[in-house]
Amino acid sequence: MSLKLAFLASHGGSAARELVRACHDGRLGAVPLALASNNSRSPALAWAREAGLQTAHLSRAGYPDPDALDEAIRDFLTQSGADTLVLSGYMKALGPRVLAAFEGRVLNIHPSLLPRHGGRGMYGDRVHESVLASGDAESGATVHLVTLGIDEGPVLAQSKVxxxxxxxxETLKARVQAIEGELMLRAVRELAAR
Structure with a gap:
C-alpha cells in the first residue's frame, strides 16, 4: 500500500519538494496530498498550491489558543487523507493531537548527526555553528520519528559529511543540505517497507 503524504513547512519546504518530485517520477511509491504552513508567505505554501496539493495556512494568528491550533492542524491533515506526516523545515513544535493522529508516522530531518547538536534551540544555522564550534570531524543529517521530546525520537536514517x-x-550548511533530499527519500522508503 502506498503512503499518503502530508507536509508541514515554514519556509522553502525542500524535503517536501524532493519527495513530491520522487512521487511524480516513480522513485517513491507514495501519494502527496497536502501541505500546511505556519507562515502565510512561505514559498512552500505557494509551491504546494501550484503543485496541486491541498494547502492551508495554520498559525497562532488564526488560532491564538495552542490547543485550538493543534486541533486545526490535526483536522486539516487527517481530512486530507494522509497517513504519514513529513516535517519540511517546520519551525514549530507539534502538539499532542497531531502526534497522536500520526503516531509513529511523523518524520523530521535534522541537520546534524543526532543526538549531537539536537534539542531545544538547535535548528537552522545554530546547528552548523554548534558543529563548527565543537571541532567535530564530521556532521551530516538525521531523519527521525517525531515524539514529544525535541529531536529525541527514534532515528530512521543518517548520512555523514x-x-x-x-x-x-555556509560551506558546511551547503554540504549537509546536498545530502538531505536523498536521505529523506531513503527514510520514507524504509518507513513504507515496515
Whole structure:
C-alpha cells in the first residue's frame, strides 16, 4: 500500500519538494496530498498550491489558543487523507493531537548527526555553528520519528559529511543540505517497507 503524504513547512519546504518530485517520477511509491504552513508567505505554501496539493495556512494568528491550533492542524491533515506526516523545515513544535493522529508516522530531518547538536534551540544555522564550534570531524543529517521530546525520537536514517579544515557556516550548511533530499527519500522508503 502506498503512503499518503502530508507536509508541514515554514519556509522553502525542500524535503517536501524532493519527495513530491520522487512521487511524480516513480522513485517513491507514495501519494502527496497536502501541505500546511505556519507562515502565510512561505514559498512552500505557494509551491504546494501550484503543485496541486491541498494547502492551508495554520498559525497562532488564526488560532491564538495552542490547543485550538493543534486541533486545526490535526483536522486539516487527517481530512486530507494522509497517513504519514513529513516535517519540511517546520519551525514549530507539534502538539499532542497531531502526534497522536500520526503516531509513529511523523518524520523530521535534522541537520546534524543526532543526538549531537539536537534539542531545544538547535535548528537552522545554530546547528552548523554548534558543529563548527565543537571541532567535530564530521556532521551530516538525521531523519527521525517525531515524539514529544525535541529531536529525541527514534532515528530512521543518517548520512555523514566531513567537516573540512576552513569550513564556514555556509560551506558546511551547503554540504549537509546536498545530502538531505536523498536521505529523506531513503527514510520514507524504509518507513513504507515496515
Amino acid at each position: 566531513p567537516v573540512l579544515s576552513g569550513d564556514t557556516l
